[in-house]
């Protein structure tokens with residue numbers, strides 16, 4: 001199946017979740033070599049349904065994202081979801097990236113607004129570009145031929161001052177514009193995800209809400225990530241993380257246990273898909289998949 005919406009449509013309720021792995025384009029040639037020679041072959045053994053490739057801040061990895069997405073499909077036969085943002089791009093520039101993606105056989109796009117350059121401050125649309133991701137969703141829908149994903153925030157988007165419910169009504173608008181599925185930002189408290197999912201259901205959302213799960217690999221690293229994206233670290237988790245300061249190996253082991261428990265509960269709750277933020281690393285995602293009986 002070439003479209004992610006078809007993979008979800010074919011999944012029987014109550015069966016195993018659809019599994020995807022997220023990768024980012026490495027900065028160096030050496031990093032790209034490791035990605036293709038070691039990381040991807042090792043993770044492919046786990047049989048994910050598809051992978052995704054991020055689009056660098058400020059649209060900085062356009063060529064790399066396209067190239068990696070194409071190689072994932074052509075060389076490894078792994079269906080790929082390409083992330084695409086509106087940052088630093090006019091509508092015509094986005095049209096040309098999308099045409100390029102299509103010509104390379106990429107039919108699945110995660111339509112994002114992107115963050116302001118530097119990751120903080122107020123987002124300013126490029127003249128002749130899009131201000132919000134629902135415009136990109138509509139644009140892709142009009143072009144046709146894509147399965148379109150959109151981002152969801154179980155705690156509300158960091159920049160939405162009006163509260164999480166307002167953010168979620170905007171997410172509903174993105175779906176109404178043509179998004180086929182939602183991939184969430186990382187979260188550590190399943191209660192947030194389940195409340196978000198149920199709230200969306202009450203709004204009439206029926207598309208799959210895919211849980212984004214980040215295996216914790218280091219105490220300092222995860223706190224930096226969460227500060228940037230606004231995800232909360234529950235007090236009990238923070239207390240455990242503080243025990244691993246300076247011990248990334250111990251922390252990663254704990255992270256595997258934590259994510260395993262988190263995913264077990266999500267699966268019991270009938271989550272249709274789990275999207276692992278692999279951070280281009282094999283051991284944690286592989287261990288969690290093994291613990292869940294989802295590997296292979």
Ligand SMILES: Cc1cc2nc3c(=O)[nH]c(=O)nc-3n(C[C@H](O)[C@H](O)[C@H](O)COP(=O)(O)OP(=O)(O)OC[C@H]3O[C@@H](n4cnc5c(N)ncnc54)[C@H](O)[C@@H]3O)c2cc1C
Nearest residue numbers: 054055083112113114115132133151157159160183184185
């Ligand atoms: C799964 C996932 C993958 C990601 N991948 C990438 C990536 O590859 N590259 C990257 O740069 N970033 C990525 N991001 C980060 C993302 O680009 C940022 O979180 C960004 O700030 C929001 O993107 P969005 O598509 O949700 O934006 P939008 O849906 O446009 O929302 C952005 C903000 O605007 C508000 N808003 C929306 N519509 C309206 C409206 N009509 N009026 C007023 N306010 C409105 C929303 O409430 C929100 O606060 C990813 C995020 C997720 C969850």
